[in-house]
Amino acid sequence: MIPAAGAFTAGARSRLLPASVPMRYFGAAIVFHALAWAMLLASPGALARLAAFGGLGPALAALHLVTLGVLAMTAVGATLQLFPIATRQAVRSVVAAKLVWWLLVPGVAMFAAGAAAYRPQLLGAGAATVALALAVYAWLLYQNLRRARGMRAVVAHGWGALGSLVLLAATGLALVAHYEHGLALDRGAFAAAHLVLAAYGFMGLLALGLSQFLLPMFALSPAPSPRGALAALSAAAGAILLALGALTVGSRALLATAAVLGFAAAAAHIAAMQGALRKRLRPQLGPAFVLVRVAWACLLASLALASLIALHWVPPRAAALFGVLLVPGWLLTFVLAVLQRIVPFLATVHAGGQGRGAPLVSSFTPVRPLAVHRILHLGALALLLVAAATGADWLVRAGAAAGLAGALAYGAFFTRVLARLKE
Amino acid sequence: MDFNRQISRRLHEEHVATLELWSRVEQTIGTRDAALEALLGRCTAALADEVARHFEFEESELFPRLADAGEGDIAELLAEEHQVIRGVAAQFDESCRALRTGGLDAQGWQRLRVTALELAERLVSHVQKEEMSLLPALDDLLDEATDAELALAYAG
Numbered sequence A: 001m002i003p004a005a006g007a008f009t010a011g012a013r014s015r016l017l018p019a020s021v022p023m024r025y026f027g028a029a030i031v032f033h034a035l036a037w038a039m040l041l042a043s044p045g046a047l048a049r050l051a052a053f054g055g056l057g058p059a060l061a062a063l064h065l066v067t068l069g070v071l072a073m074t075a076v077g078a079t080l081q082l083f084p085i086a087t088r089q090a091v092r093s094v095v096a097a098k099l100v101w102w103l104l105v106p107g108v109a110m111f112a113a114g115a116a117a118y119r120p121q122l123l124g125a126g127a128a129t130v131a132l133a134l135a136v137y138a139w140l141l142y143q144n145l146r147r148a149r150g151m152r153a154v155v156a157h158g159w160g161a162l163g164s165l166v167l168l169a170a171t172g173l174a175l176v177a178h179y180e181h182g183l184a185l186d187r188g189a190f191a192a193a194h195l196v197l198a199a200y201g202f203m204g205l206l207a208l209g210l211s212q213f214l215l216p217m218f219a220l221s222p223a224p225s226p227r228g229a230l231a232a233l234s235a236a237a238g239a240i241l242l243a244l245g246a247l248t249v250g251s252r253a254l255l256a257t258a259a260v261l262g263f264a265a266a267a268a269h270i271a272a273m274q275g276a277l278r279k280r281l282r283p284q285l286g287p288a289f290v291l292v293r294v295a296w297a298c299l300l301a302s303l304a305l306a307s308l309i310a311l312h313w314v315p316p317r318a319a320a321l322f323g324v325l326l327v328p329g330w331l332l333t334f335v336l337a338v339l340q341r342i343v344p345f346l347a348t349v350h351a352g353g354q355g356r357g358a359p360l361v362s363s364f365t366p367v368r369p370l371a372v373h374r375i376l377h378l379g380a381l382a383l384l385l386v387a388a389a390t391g392a393d394w395l396v397r398a399g400a401a402a403g404l405a406g407a408l409a410y411g412a413f414f415t416r417v418l419a420r421l422k423e
Numbered sequence B: 001m002d003f004n005r006q007i008s009r010r011l012h013e014e015h016v017a018t019l020e021l022w023s024r025v026e027q028t029i030g031t032r033d034a035a036l037e038a039l040l041g042r043c044t045a046a047l048a049d050e051v052a053r054h055f056e057f058e059e060s061e062l063f064p065r066l067a068d069a070g071e072g073d074i075a076e077l078l079a080e081e082h083q084v085i086r087g088v089a090a091q092f093d094e095s096c097r098a099l100r101t102g103g104l105d106a107q108g109w110q111r112l113r114v115t116a117l118e119l120a121e122r123l124v125s126h127v128q129k130e131e132m133s134l135l136p137a138l139d140d141l142l143d144e145a146t147d148a149e150l151a152l153a154y155a156g
Helices: A020-042 A046-053 A058-087 A094-116 A120-146 A152-181 A187-219 A226-249 A252-278 A288-310 A318-351 A367-390 A393-422 B006-028 B034-068 B072-100 B106-141 B144-155
Strands: none
Touching: A020 A058, A020 A094, A020 A318, A020 A393, A046 A058, A046 A318, A046 A367, A046 A393, A058 A094, A058 A120, A058 A152, A058 A187, A058 A318, A094 A120, A120 A152, A152 A187, A152 A226, A187 A226, A187 A252, A187 A288, A187 A318, A187 B106, A226 A252, A252 A288, A288 A318, A288 A367, A318 A367, A318 A393, A367 A393, B006 B034, B006 B106, B006 B144, B034 B072, B034 B106, B034 B144, B072 B106
């Protein structure tokens, strides 16, 4: 018989985490999102310095507030909930899922504070805490993937992301040891490898993998063919490995080839997704898909520019442009697009216990703050792209101000969903 | 999405038909004309026949199996949604009956539009959840013999 109401959130074998688990990750991501823009607003000149010389400073702090604080935080929260559904596996440990958050949040805060204040010891403590958090997460992901059933393409992307996570943690810790203890290494090559593994490996493969079932679900379309998805994944994994090999031997030609291969993989993925979306049953995709398409364009542009940078066919300033296309352009825009659909959906599922039935998703989607965010985020992105191309600090400041205002609007959206959930 | 079991495929086909029908309602509900009234007639017929049968079958045959397999929370959520959808469908049916008999004033028409849009959203959201959770779970839970038995029972 149908079990009594109240069992909804209780079952130990449940594939649904308590609402507080994914929501705490999303909430933290939204706070770090605003902090990242605020950090850039306070130090607009740091962006060009980071792109040109690397090293500690406010831009490195802002970058990691986005990559660890927003992207990894959201990825962990979303995959802890979505992978058990996609792979038909029970959540392994709710305690471990909460523990990752308790480690990741202070770790990101310490890391960013250490980078902004040029304090390698604080940076090192933050990095170690983040590494511990990601190690627990990696164990959870591993346990899920090794028992996974169904959705071969999503699972294969998960394995790719897990492998990248291990390597990105290793290269990241090596870089921290370089700053903190003077470990001798080729900082440029390690930083580039870390970037490839983090942005195209861990986050990129997770984004591509989860797209296989999330975007069709949002659009009510068939999923793209698993064979095509696995072919695109093979090309993407090949591109990442080739890039790592190129950085190891110091070959510009190989690095450019890796970028071209990565471009082909991304183009194949986008073409497959577009093909699936064209078969959707509802004509309206919703405004989140505007952001998804901008993100896809930035992904392709980042890879095209990467090949030119590898061959030194563009001025050195192009590195900043590449960074803007890759991080706020592709990854941040994509994550914010997906999150604005996941949060109301999950909230309605959890609001539906005690025999009340799930409320309407539209009643949990405050449209105005999302519209304000969309305009401000795209404005911020456009300003940063022009700023990176021209080297104008005042444009960086204007872009950061727009980004911060957009982040606050996004925060208003999230707060309203939480308030509605608690009603 | 590809499903391995006959019963999953059958339910999936019905989901697709439901989505197509109610997506058309969402697109055309703004303009009151003969075509829309005919479409609403098809919707009431579908709710009374296919959707009712689909829900009853899931509740009697599939949700208990899901609960026995440790997925009781999902079965409960889906069953709750059935109840809510039935309630909104009853309001929709009442309004459509008034429309057919010419007893629907401007206020009644507005109520019908709101109810139709709510029903469309609830059905779409419900289908999304079943496609994500119920149908993949059935692929795991059912053996071939049980699947054939269920498919036969559903067809009958």
